[in-house]
Amino acid sequence: MNHDLKIERPYFQAIRDGRKTFEIRYNDRGFNAGDTVTLKEYDGFCFSGEQETRRIGYVTGFSQHPNWVVFSLLPLEVKP
Structure with missing residues (x-):
């Protein structure tokens, strides 16, 4: 399954350049x-048109608020 997610510019850039390899999200999906996940860069007012797609590796809700999860982001060619 693919999830389209909006993401603010600083976090998007950190994922794009490899400094950020995880996401913390409400698990309503x-x-x-x-x-x-297809991450779509958002500047607070509109989408920039830039996007990155990653595969989810590991998912955990450990030490998170109820219904929140942390998941790892892998390049598409890597299978979990």
Whole structure:
């Protein structure tokens, strides 16, 4: 399954350049290992048109608020 997600510019750029390899999200979408996420850069007013797609590796809710998860972001060619 693919999840389209908006993401603010500083976080998007950190993912694009490899400094950020995870996301913390409210789990209203049922994120699972093996799913893909298409992250769409958002500047607070509109979408820039830039996007990155990654595969979800590991998902955990450990030490998170209820219904929140942390998941790892992998390049598309890497299978979890």
